[in-house]
Amino acid sequence: MKDKKVVVTGGLGFIGSHITEGLIEDNEVTIIDDMSTGKLENIKHLNKEKIEIIKGDMTELDLKSIFKDKDYVFHEAAMASVPQSVQDPEKCNRINITGTLKVLVAARDTDVEKVVMASSSAVYGDSQNMPLREDAPVKPMSPYAVTKATGELYCSNFTDLYGLQTAALRYFNVFGQRQDPNSQYAAAIPNFIDRILKGERPVIYGDGEQSRDFIYIKNVVDANIKVCESTKTGIFNIGHGKKTTINELVSIINEVMETEVEPVYEDARVGDIKHSLADVSKAKSFEFEPEDNFREELKETVRWFAGGS
Ligand SMILES: NC(=O)c1ccc[n+]([C@@H]2O[C@H](COP(=O)([O-])OP(=O)(O)OC[C@H]3O[C@@H](n4cnc5c(N)ncnc54)[C@H](O)[C@@H]3O)[C@@H](O)[C@H]2O)c1
Numbered sequence: 001m002k003d004k005k006v007v008v009t010g011g012l013g014f015i016g017s018h019i020t021e022g023l024i025e026d027n028e029v030t031i032i033d034d035m036s037t038g039k040l041e042n043i044k045h046l047n048k049e050k051i052e053i054i055k056g057d058m059t060e061l062d063l064k065s066i067f068k069d070k071d072y073v074f075h076e077a078a079m080a081s082v083p084q085s086v087q088d089p090e091k092c093n094r095i096n097i098t099g100t101l102k103v104l105v106a107a108r109d110t111d112v113e114k115v116v117m118a119s120s121s122a123v124y125g126d127s128q129n130m131p132l133r134e135d136a137p138v139k140p141m142s143p144y145a146v147t148k149a150t151g152e153l154y155c156s157n158f159t160d161l162y163g164l165q166t167a168a169l170r171y172f173n174v175f176g177q178r179q180d181p182n183s184q185y186a187a188a189i190p191n192f193i194d195r196i197l198k199g200e201r202p203v204i205y206g207d208g209e210q211s212r213d214f215i216y217i218k219n220v221v222d223a224n225i226k227v228c229e230s231t232k233t234g235i236f237n238i239g240h241g242k243k244t245t246i247n248e249l250v251s252i253i254n255e256v257m258e259t260e261v262e263p264v265y266e267d268a269r270v271g272d273i274k275h276s277l278a279d280v281s282k283a284k285s286f287e288f289e290p291e292d293n294f295r296e297e298l299k300e301t302v303r304w305f306a307g308g309s
Pocket residue numbers: 009010011012013014015016032033034035036037038039056057058059075076077078079080081095099118119120121170171172173174175187
């Protein structure tokens with residue numbers, strides 16, 4: 001992508017800051033972020049002259065005036081936590097559904113060509129049909145998943161009704177630099193690395209034989225840019241198409257960190273799904289083909305958590 005004007009909602013968050021990084025060299029980026037979980041620190045290494053930052057809640061901002069001369073919108077802003085959505089479903093609805101609808105309406109009414117929305121593998125719930133294909137039934141098990149499924153429906157509805165190009169990317173378990181290990185909702189990889197670096201033992205809930213499809217942040221950025229540049233619209237899984245059990249994950253992290261820390265096992269958490277694995281063949285239609293590099297990607301992630309760049 002080159003010489004485009006793009007908006008990244010949630011651009012100060014984990015994934016949004018990486019999308020901004022992936023675009024900033026050759027494009028102009030406007031970030032919209034209310035800093036609820038996002039931080040300026042996440043973009044401190046980037047050339048600020050090329051980034052416009054609009055601080056505020058996207059449900060309250062005048063999005064039409066922000067979008068008026070923009071080409072593309074990468075919509076990452078959301079309440080991104082399942083447990084938080086269970087505690088406060090109305091707030092989750094406002095941010096994730098009303099927020100997405102406002103983004104789509106403003107894009108429809110301006111020159112925006114395409115909106116790429118961050119969806120989630122959470123929409124599949126505890127579906128047993130592995131690997132998960134995009135046409136598998138949606139079974140939301142949390143308000144968060146309901147809002148992501150609704151956002152996807154609005155996207156395809158805006159494409160059908162108004163001709164606005166949209167794509168919804170169902171991210172699986174994303175990992176990489178700048179993911180927050182301190183949040184009470186932190187994902188397994190940053191949490192395990194952080195604990196091992198502090199000399200603590202990683203905590204596994206259940207027997208560790210549950211599996212996930214881990215996808216490196218740089219591949220997620222690649223998927224966003226490629227789908228945006230393509231003519232493709234619709235829903236796409238963004239995973240690696242490989243399953244890793246949590247026990248395997250701990251042993252690979254130990255190998256990469258050259259440690260031998262034994263995990264602690266605690267009771268399985270209510271509502272945790274057993275397995276999650278993406279069928280990523282549909283995303284190949286826009287040439288999304290992540291390399292098989294899990295150890296190297298984990299090494300880069302560890303290096304960053306250990307204080308490197
Ligand atoms: N991290 C993952 O593994 C994962 C998996 C599936 C889907 N997702 C989705 O990807 C997107 C990005 O997730 P993330 O992991 O980077 O989370 P994050 O919390 O780091 O980023 C979300 C960003 O949105 C901002 N934000 C929240 N509400 C806002 C509002 N009302 N107005 C403006 N900004 C607001 C936050 O401040 C933050 O910068 C989310 O939509 C999330 O649901 C993430």
